[in-house]
Amino acid sequence: MPLTRRTVLAASALGVSAVPVLSTLAGARMPGAQASPEPTGFEFGLGIADLTGPAAECGMMGYSQLEQTTAGIHLRPRARAFVIGSGGNRVAFVAVENGAVFGSVHDGVLRALARRFGDRYTERNVVLTSTHTHSSCGGSAHDYAYTLATLGFQQQVYDAEVAGIVEAIVAADADYAPGALALGRSELRDASVNRSRVAFDRNPAADRAVFPDAVDPAVTTIVFARAGRQVGALTWFATHNTSMTNANRLISSDNKGYASYAAEHLEHGVRHLDGKPGFLAAFAQTNAGDMSPNLHLAPGDGPTTDEFANTRIIGERQYRASKAAVAQSVPMSGAVASLLCYIDLADLRIDGRFTPDGAPKRTAPAAAGVSLAAGSVEDGPGLPGGPISEGVRNPLVDLLGGIDHPRPAWLADAQAPKAIFAPLGLLPPVPWVPNVVPIQLVGLGGLYLATAGAEFTIVAGLRVRRAVAATLGVDLDQVLLQGYTNNYHQYVTTPEEYDAQQYEGASTLFGRYTLCGYVQEFTRLAEAFVAGAAVARGPAPRDVSALQPNLVAAPGPDATPQGHEFGAVLVQPPARSARGDQVAVEFVSAHPKHNPRRGDTFLDVQRRTGNGWERVANEGEWDVRFHWRKDGDAVSIARFTWDIPAAAQPGTHRFVHYADALGADGTLHPVTGTSAEFEITA
Numbered sequence: 148m149p150l151t152r153r154t155v156l157a158a159s160a161l162g163v164s165a166v167p168v169l170s171t172l173a174g175a176r177m178p179g180a181q182a183s184p185e186p187t188g189f190e191f192g193l194g195i196a197d198l199t200g201p202a203a204e205c206g207m208m209g210y211s212q213l214e215q216t217t218a219g220i221h222l223r224p225r226a227r228a229f230v231i232g233s234g235g236n237r238v239a240f241v242a243v244e245n246g247a248v249f250g251s252v253h254d255g256v257l258r259a260l261a262r263r264f265g266d267r268y269t270e271r272n273v274v275l276t277s278t279h280t281h282s283s284c285g286g287s288a289h290d291y292a293y294t295l296a297t298l299g300f301q302q303q304v305y306d307a308e309v310a311g312i313v314e315a316i317v318a319a320d321a322d323y324a325p326g327a328l329a330l331g332r333s334e335l336r337d338a339s340v341n342r343s344r345v346a347f348d349r350n351p352a353a354d355r356a357v358f359p360d361a362v363d364p365a366v367t368t369i370v371f372a373r374a375g376r377q378v379g380a381l382t383w384f385a386t387h388n389t390s391m392t393n394a395n396r397l398i399s400s401d402n403k404g405y406a407s408y409a410a411e412h413l414e415h416g417v418r419h420l421d422g423k424p425g426f427l428a429a430f431a432q433t434n435a436g437d438m439s440p441n442l443h444l445a446p447g448d449g450p451t452t453d454e455f456a457n458t459r460i461i462g463e464r465q466y467r468a469s470k471a472a473v474a475q476s477v478p479m480s481g482a483v484a485s486l487l488c489y490i491d492l493a494d495l496r497i498d499g500r501f502t503p504d505g506a507p508k509r510t511a512p513a514a515a516g517v518s519l520a521a522g523s524v525e526d527g528p529g530l531p532g533g534p535i536s537e538g539v540r541n542p543l544v545d546l547l548g549g550i551d552h553p554r555p556a557w558l559a560d561a562q563a564p565k566a567i568f569a570p571l572g573l574l575p576p577v578p579w580v581p582n583v584v585p586i587q588l589v590g591l592g593g594l595y596l597a598t599a600g601a602e603f604t605i606v607a608g609l610r611v612r613r614a615v616a617a618t619l620g621v622d623l624d625q626v627l628l629q630g631y632t633n634n635y636h637q638y639v640t641t642p643e644e645y646d647a648q649q650y651e652g653a654s655t656l657f658g659r660y661t662l663c664g665y666v667q668e669f670t671r672l673a674e675a676f677v678a679g680a681a682v683a684r685g686p687a688p689r690d691v692s693a694l695q696p697n698l699v700a701a702p703g704p705d706a707t708p709q710g711h712e713f714g715a716v717l718v719q720p721p722a723r724s725a726r727g728d729q730v731a732v733e734f735v736s737a738h739p740k741h742n743p744r745r746g747d748t749f750l751d752v753q754r755r756t757g758n759g760w761e762r763v764a765n766e767g768e769w770d771v772r773f774h775w776r777k778d779g780d781a782v783s784i785a786r787f788t789w790d791i792p793a794a795a796q797p798g799t800h801r802f803v804h805y806a807d808a809l810g811a812d813g814t815l816h817p818v819t820g821t822s823a824e825f826e827i828t829a
Contacts, residue, residue, distance in 0.1 A: 194318030198311035200284030202739040206297030208246030209281025210393035221397035227429035228315035242429035244400040247635035249288040255309040282399035292579040299697035331476030334364040335468035339386035342439040346644040368472035379427040385435040390458040392447040403430040405462025434608025479592035489685035493582035511561035512572030516653025600634030618673035706781035714820030734820040736785035742807035
């Protein structure tokens, strides 16, 4: 069996993410806008760009199972960028709908921004945070533990993520203009459940009392407005973006993607692939390490047993909680500032002020625990017999020399009570996970983000927030732990949770005192923040871009079934359909890897108007699904389904499919297929 994420995964420059330019939308009026003039202390820009990688035969990032390869599109992932400024400073915040923003992508984005903007956006003021969907394309990491299921580094995926993030930042930069910000809060208690209650309950009573339901219900939203009209919202809430299961093979932005879709498309009528300006809504993570959306604590179970329905329902609940926060929002004021430094989690000396017993401690090189191999309640059982079952091998693991390396006694002592499954920090040819990672402190008016590249449990996040809030002299709810940001190294638990060695503890790679080290370093960063002092950049992250194998062969020339041409329609839609019906069509297509069509579309659903054909839907929307399959070695079939919405206008419709076929001469040839026309009745 393959080596899964649940088995093996466990400040000088400034960088920003942006999105296509958004104009003022004649939407809801900003709370309080009528009562007072719009504040002029802030400037902002908003933007969005597509991140979709190859929709066929690409390993997915998240569950990281060899057999889970892409075979179509459910809901296109995107990068949503918010560039926020005040007093000459600015921060670029990008919510990235992928599995993780790896250090490789962080570096690629910063390099591209430097070429375009000089020192306007650097690592210090760029925040790239992942929504952590488990149904996006994998292979963009330079860390071997996270490319095992993709059989190596996938250039197409890396290019799509870097280009999409940069395009979003560029668009937000172009949209940068004065505006007003407001901050709202609400609570959401039926979109998450603690998947590791046995570990949570080991925490002190004072910590547990903060979360009486063992979930973090906090919903925090920044509202963006111009001329008193809302044009965007950025919402934080802690729940895993894993309503879609490891059986799914359609690229999907999952429940947080649906929340954005509901706000942008259903409420404001935005269709991003049409290039229309409109409302921008992002749903970011916080400390979601032990928060599952699968409310019945089984894969794809809760609140229903249908993963697509669960994705919609959990997303809808986040969207409605965001609206409740917006309704209670109050104007923001204050400075925009940011600091960043790098720390070495494999060898961090921790002062006794930050440890449970008051004695100095150290972190250790990365090691995955045995419980990691067992999997989590959220994602289902682990793999019997270890990561590679009898008779099944992972060629990338073999190429790298395997994971069965000595566990030295000193590492076992440093990681205790963890039973080591794989010494990831000691494996050849270089450690399989990053150890030098960035931490960042960002001030947005009166809201502060402590950012890190890991999945913090809610109590681990609480302890970082307490330390930062105390140092800054602000209330606890003014500080958010922003996980999944600028890199990825799996989990951070409290020492008490670590001792339970549940999945999250086994995936806390750098040992029992990892959180203590984070609290120490965030305290140091907050002290510099208060003093207005610079901080040393710290150790440099390693560059292993030249050591990236890829064992996946590129697809060869495309072929057609006998008697058919590219674009031929194999299944036609029915002549007449009604709202609420599902209409399906199949085309002779080409391999999506030949042109992933990022920022474009594989399908138009068109309606005849007096001025010709108008696009009314595409596979970037919830009601349309793209299923790809292979017929033989070289024939691609594209099947599209459209659930006709209740708001669909009656009239004549058709499907138009686009692809690019690779010829035997190595050149690409555009493919277009058009279905028969069909009527939608009222």
